[in-house]
Amino acid sequence: MTRIAVVHDWLTTYAGAERVLEQILQLYPQADLFSVCDFLPEAERAFLGGRQPKTTFIQKLPGARRRYRSYLSLMPLAIEQLDLSSYDLVISSSHAVAKGVLTGPDQVHVSYVYTPLRYAWDLQHQYLRESGMTRGLKSWLARYLLHRIRQWDVRTANGVDVFVTSSSYIARRIRKAYRRDAIVVPPPVDIDGFAPGPTRQTYYLTASRLVPYKRVDLIVSAFARMPGRSLKVVGAGPEYERIAALAAGHDHIEMLGYQGADELAALMGEAKAFVFAAEEDFGIAPVEAQAAGAPVIAYGRGGARETVVEGRTGLFFEAQTPESLIAAVERFELAGVSFSEQACRTHAEQFSVGAFRARFAAVVEQAMAAHDA
Incomplete structure (x- = not known):
């Protein structure tokens, strides 16, 4: 029997990367799980299938439960201490350091990379600004550490046999950072929880964490x-008060705060259109909206370009400005009747959980066959 290890960066919450990890663990129920640290709340552990992840020394460092990210400079060393030498197949689920595990020539390493480490690559300068480290000794120390992490990140790319990622957008980032090609396998979206409602209403909808x-x-x-x-507007987060102030005095804008999964699905099922203004690596919400039969008006950069079909399941606006979005809404109003619920739903089905499992399993099988050959 093939011995399989699955390695994830850190386990602290059940979010997008963990939804991918969940499906990988269900595909390979015999796999052992490894992680830099594991501070998952008990209420969110069900997707691990009863596994107790094997962690690194980061787990026991002072304050790691609350400030594990502050140990980023130690994580490359930590991940290399995991002994995976007894496994035939290693699958890493990585947006930081998991892809850097050590593997040998008789092992196959398939890495699902959500993105090359953002704050070490193209977002370094933004990270330094937001952290208040643009000058002084702390700034130069941070720049040096990020420089060393970039060197480590490139070197460890050589230990990966097959790169997999969520979109062509991220595949281009992987190509830029590592000079390696990546196979695109879109992440699993639970489209079964969404369906068109009884009638399409006149409101537009947006939903996300307010950051x-x-x-x-x-x-x-x-x-x-x-x-x-x-x-x-559905969502909660640190930007709520500021956004609510922008909406104040406009009776046609309704701030709904956090909504549960069923409430959100119902809102999507009756919305005239879903509006999405972020530049995301993939973007699950636009797919969920299409599964609910709602067309999407999206900013035309990033993963939205691969999840929305312009003219068939939605429209794009080309600049992150109110003027550009207003123009797109007016174009949508003129063409709105041409967007069918069925076309949106059919398009969303290619991003289902079942589609992810079939595609990812095929990639792994091909990697194993190529190694055996």
């Missing part, structure tokens, strides 16, 4: 200038 890069402020600012177009 700056999601650009919900842009959406609200645009609709504040369109009193004839109603907007519902």
Whole structure:
């Protein structure tokens, strides 16, 4: 029997990367699980299937439960201490350091990379600005550590036999950083939880965690200038108060706060269209909206270019400005009747959980066959 190890960066919450990990673990129920650290709340552990992950020394460092990211400079060393020498197949699930595990010539290493480590590569300068480290000794120390992490990141790419990623957008980032090609396997989206509602209403909908890069402020600012177009905003987060202030005084904009899965599915099932202004690696929410039969008006950069078909399941706007979004909404109003619920739903089905499992399993099988050959 093939001995399989699955390696994940860190286990602290059940989010997008963990949904991919969940399906990998279900595909390979015999696999052992490894991670830099494991601080998952008990209520979110079910997707591990009863596994107790094997962790690194980061797990026991002071304050790691709350500040594990502050140990980033030690994580390359930590991940290399995991002994995987007894396994035939190693699958890493990596947005930071998991791809850097040590493997030998008789092992196959397939790495699902969500993105090359962002704050060490093209977002370094943004990271330093947001951390208040643009000058002084701390700034130079951070720059040196990020430089060393980049060197390690490139070197460890040589230990991966097959790269897999979520979109062509991220495949280009992998090519830029590592000079390696990656096979695109879109992440699993639980489209079965979404369906068209009984009637399509007149409101537009946006839903996300309210953090700056999601650009919900842009959406609200645009609709504040369109009193004839109603907007519902779903989500909570640190930007809530600021966005609510932008919506204040505009009766056609409704702040709904956090909504559960069933409530969100119902809102998507009746929305006139879903509005998405972020530049995401993939973007699950637009796929969920299409599964609910709603067309998408999206910023035309990043993963949205691969999950929305312009003219068939939605429209794009080309700049992250209220003016560009307003123009797209007006174009949508003129063409709205041409977007069918069935076309949106059919397109979303290619991103289902079943589709992910079939594609990922095929990649692994091909990698094993190539190694055996």
